[in-house]
């Protein structure tokens with residue numbers, strides 16, 4: 001870039017920054033003014049309102065005055081918040097006004113427009129000229145999608161075509177242009193090289209300046225009901241998803257708020273990892289949760305639910321137990337579409353037989369039996385949905401309770417309770433009755449007048465006394481109180497015996513066949529049945545049962561829906577079962593869904609393929625409403641690490657590394673655990689000395705993590721942090737972490753604690769090793785004290801370096 005051009009750009013930058021400073025300075029007094037007004041209104045709120053409730057008119061006037069005052073206050077607060085937002089946005093721009101420029105000549109116009117692109121827009125004083133365009137604006141999309149030459153963008157009023165004459169990238173720091181490139185391809189590799197060569201952070205970064213074309217397609221897809229993104233490890237799925245959230249918030253700024261978007265994260269620690277990206281882009285964070293939270297919300301009070309991580313630990317460590325084979329078959333089957341279909345069939349079948357209810361008991365008496373409910377339920381129209389029939393039954397039960405409650409008033413126990421009312425209770429009841437008394441007086445007068453007019457005796461003549469009436473009302477009140485929990489439990493639909501219904505599917509082979517017409521059953525079905533029933537009897541649920549159980553419960557009771565949410569994002573989408581997708585769709589009926597995942601990292605027993613043509617995800621919203629984007633370029637790791645990790649897979653050929661060089665992965669075999677730990681301590685120290693400050697020792701299981709944490713500590717390794725599923729925030733340092741908690745995150749250097757054949761041998765462990773190794777950005781080191789894992793053993797020798805002292809051993 002010639003020096004003259006550089007000067008011109010620096011001049012423009014100075015000019016824009018000066019304008020920004022002026023605008024900021026102009027805003028500050030207005031902000032202070034609003035703030036003072038808000039403080040003053042809050043302080044004097046009651047002084048400015050005359051409260052008078054003596055007459056109806058006074059009351060209305062007071063009410064009106066309070067309302068008016070509240071409206072003024074919230075209008076000022078809104079104004080203040082708006083100015084704060086603008087102020088923050090301008091300050092963000094002042095630090096870094098733009099990162100790109102394109103020169104575009106629109107067909108039919110003579111002038112070429114210079115379009116500068118930054119994290120938000122900035123207009124000239126006249127409000128007509130864009131000095132900086134928001135990266136999400138339609139015109140800015142050309143920056144990501146086109147190389148210099150013919151180009152176009154889709155404006156709200158149609159497609160605009162023209163010629164892109166220039167595409168320039170900037171890095172700006174402290175008001176100075178640090179680097180400047182003219183790119184002749186989409187986004188130049190040079191800038192990306194610089195960005196990617198930096199160290200990992202405990203928080204994810206925004207990629208706004210270097211979004212790639214295929215990522216941009218995903219970010220700006222606003223047509224699909226279901227967007228599936230299958231992407232290699234490190235291809236930018238999560239980063240692009242967050243940019244997509246920012247884009248959607250911008251595009252739909254009048255109708256969409258951040259809390260109408262929800263992201264399902266793989267674990268709580270991931271929430272903290274991604275939480276800074278949107279604020280960095282000037283947007284509020286969306287809601288974040290985990291599926292486990294949803295399960296616990298739906299079932300937590302009735303069951304202790306295993307989580308996905310404990311399920312995986314079981315799968316990886318319980319080989320020796322007698323029930324292992326059946327449990328594994330159960331995990332697989334219960335996550336399958338086959339079981340989902342079976343369950344749907346089962347629910348359908350319940351329309352004609354098999355419903356189970358819990359009798360309603362009261363003071364050790366069966367008030368309404370399960371049998372009565374069953375016959376009442378089956379007397380409702382079979383053409384209705386099961387949940388509608390449940391609703392009719394619920395109404396019937398509430399009516400029955402009213403009748404039973406009335407009958408109960410004369411029961412012996414009520415009289416006893418009456419005698420045992422303590423003074424406070426009595427006084428409370430008496431107070432209430434006293435109020436009612438006025439009503440009785442009027443009723444009494446009315447009855448007397450009626451008597452006179454019609455000249456006939458009232459029915460209750462002679463036996464109507466207040467004492468009697470009081471006692472009756474007291475009895476009534478006592479019964480009503482005692483029936484309250486019954487009514488509440490009916491409203492919560494606790495009369496449905498969901499546990500029994502779920503267990504019924506697992507009663508024996510014939511039941512499920514009869515109920516579901518399902519022929520493709522696991523061979524160890526009777527053992528699976530026994531395990532499931534045992535667990536249910538202990539009021540515990542295997543992870544693989546939790547979603548089907550909740551699904552069954554909600555199909556019968558009626559689904560709890562959340563219609564506020566407009567977009568659902570599912571990260572690590574391969575780790576969700578078809579059940580869970582069905583559940584999410586029903587739970588968020590108004591939402592569009594974005595699923596990001598990598599089937600090559602499907603380490604849990606339950607998984608859903610994202611890109612196979614028979615993926616259940618295509619059926620969820622129908623093919624017409626579904627779009628799939630594949631991201632095969634991997635940005636996180638160096639070329640050497642990607643070449644190594646993709647060969648760990650049986651089918652990883654399509655993964656393409658971004659061309660950033662580094663050291664080859666290193667294989668280090670040592671004679672004993674102690675020697676390995678001592679070597680790791682030395683390696684960690686030298687990595688730190690090289691300037692890498694985010695380092696992870698990755699293990700297969702939590703038990704192995706605990707062991708590594710202890711033994712490395714004994715070897716004098718300092719500053720270790722043990723990460724467990726309870727850890728909520730990420731910190732920089734040397735983390736010891738099981739692979740399933742490292743999903744989705746990255747480190748400068750990764751050390752695989754034990755890469756022997758005892759640890760990574762089974763086919764399901766291949767993906768674990770792949771996932772662990774792909775967390776590394778710059779350095780990858782694998783250790784073993786015995787034979788190498790067969791997945792490593794077969795790799796071409798030129799894909800890695802062997803530590804010299806052990807070179808002869810492989």
Ligand SMILES: Nc1ncnc2c1ncn2[C@@H]1O[C@H](COP(=O)(O)OP(=O)(O)OP(=O)(O)O)[C@@H](O)[C@H]1O
Nearest residue numbers: 207210211212233234235236237238239635636744
């Ligand atoms: N366009 C880009 N510009 C700069 N950095 C990028 C870009 N795309 C991805 N990256 C970087 O690559 C790394 C991996 O991105 P990200 O974590 O989003 O990938 P992922 O596909 O979600 O990975 P995984 O499946 O392994 O969790 C991050 O450091 C991210 O900043």
